[in-house]
Amino acid sequence: MTKDPMTVAVIGTGYVGLGTAALLAHIGHTVTGIDISEEKINLLRAGQVPIHEPGLDDLLASVQDRLTWTTSYDSVHTADVIFICVGTPPGPDGTPDLQYVVSAAARIAPHLNGHAQVIVNKSTVPIGTGDYVQRLLEDHAPGYDHERHRVVSNPEFLREGTALQDSLYPDRIVLGGHPDALQIMARLYAPLIEQTFTAPAAAPRPETYTRPTVVNTTLQSAEMIKYAANAFLALKISFANEIAGLCERVGADIEEVATGIGLDGRIGTRFLNAGAGWGGSCFGKDTAGLISAGREHGYDMPILQAAIDINTRQRQVIIDKLMRQLRTLKGKRVTVLGMAFKPDTDDLRDAPAHDLITRLHQLGATVTAHDPIAMPRAAREWTHLTYREASSVQDALHRADAVIIVTEWSDYRTLDWNAHLKGMRGRLIIDARNIIRTPIDAHVEQIGREAPVGERRALT
Incomplete structure (x- = not known):
């Protein structure tokens, strides 16, 4: 006091x-x-x-x-x-x-x-x-x-x-x-x-x-500190996602790579998690704000623009993984688990789920979405999107051909997947947050790494 x-x-x-x-x-x-x-x-x-x-x-x-x-x-x-x-x-x-x-x-x-x-x-x-x-x-x-x-x-x-x-x-x-x-x-x-x-x-x-x-x-330095801090964190996440793409192609594990480089005190371990990319009200807005400030003064900022481009691309990476397995999304039921841009909030601003639901609908899929907290807010703010709101995870997975894990809520981390998979029509999971850590009876695709041994099975 x-x-x-x-x-x-x-x-x-x-x-x-x-x-x-x-x-x-x-x-x-x-x-x-x-x-x-x-x-x-x-x-x-x-x-x-x-x-x-x-x-x-x-x-x-x-x-x-x-x-x-x-x-x-x-x-x-x-x-x-x-x-x-x-x-x-x-x-x-x-x-x-x-x-x-x-x-x-x-x-x-x-x-x-x-x-x-x-x-x-x-x-x-x-x-x-x-x-x-x-x-x-x-x-x-x-x-x-x-x-x-x-x-x-x-x-x-x-x-x-x-x-x-x-x-x-x-x-x-x-x-x-x-x-x-x-x-x-x-x-x-x-x-x-x-x-x-x-x-x-x-x-x-x-x-x-x-x-x-x-x-x-000074006033100006304090204002710059805020923008530069968020832009740098956004850059770290985009860097991790870019490296994750190469890890998949050469057989490396992005989590092991991120741990190895993050232990360097000059780099640090935080904000090196590969996944669906960043969202929310700060990273995208502040990075774009710095680029805009540079443009106002005739100064290009290509590194920051690349961070935004990579983050946008990461959402398409998830769709590409889905398409490689299902070939076409027309007539398919796809479940999106997680709508908020991160766990423990109901904030939907620049949430990856928004872009994924939009693209899935464009490709002909029937979309079901679930979130432990953010669904009431989505019902108010996402009226322009086409999806079915699920009352529970079990309801969300019922007769689904595929699932995309978009937000790493603890509810999804601790889920008994084998019990819930029984209600699905297909057994494809795109784990865009790498939260599934033990073998389950499904074909699992993760970001920048092979899914745990025993999960990847042929789709029927």
Whole structure:
């Protein structure tokens, strides 16, 4: 608990905004969450969290005495720190759409008061957006004072599914802006930096964790750090998938190869998992955003473009494996297991399953889809797709000619495959996440490696 509680406003109640609000309230600050969506605000007031993130509902419930939810910007007037946590979706050419950032800044401006206030860009934004927001405040705030109203870039590095752990025990905290504003941010984050808060039951402190590194830098460098970090992680995944393709052709095992190269301290073991490729709201958007920034300055970035191209190709690799075995998909029933872009979230943005369902339907297959968590959201957001929603894994596999494992949910990792295969018409499994580790009575295709001995059998 902080000895110096502050008043905070958080604009936006998506993944970043809710995580930020929960974190700051937990370490002792008074927080108001603001969103233009009355539906979201009403849900939050009723104690319901509009997204799926393990442990978040419990953490929000435990700090409800320090949390207020509203559609009004009036609370900005009394806030010491105002976080902008709105979406920046990519446009057709990959350039981030800043309309929500611009709207938030314009709505914040009239409510700024005479004491020192820090406006924090938590959203992922193009390099130079911090200066742009500063100009917007100048234009729209009647009492604007450049010495009292400072803009800071404080990018988030959360992974959906482990957002609480990432928020409470980060590798680093990046702060970009004027030194006076960074001092205020240091006060705000003091319990986090010093790790003096009580760890919540939903996210215990790792035994080996000490404290985060604080990176104080400029607005532009902080904005670049966020983009460059995500682009590099996307590059690692695409690199692993490219190597996996060659592993299949020469008889190597991508998992053994990834382990061997990852043990080199200069490379590291994380984000070298071959599979269906990356998805979600960050990697594709941020990599495309960097390419767009380079294009704006007449600077080509071919390595980043290759990462995107390889990720797109990886989804076709899965279809190719299916086609090699079934020859044609016309009249075939194909089951897609996993719709969210990764396990432990219901986020469907840029999910590989979306592209696979689209392509399977185009090729004439009847598609059945299942996900432990994301199906209700898919029913709202994927109305343009053609598929049957399965009520259970057993229902999903019933009379299927083939199965594609797209998301590595624990439900699928621990499945008794031999028991469930009995309801299938065919025995073909495209394991695009390499989660099947023991022999089963089916023909299994994996990514970058031979399936476990005894699985690969002739299809009848």
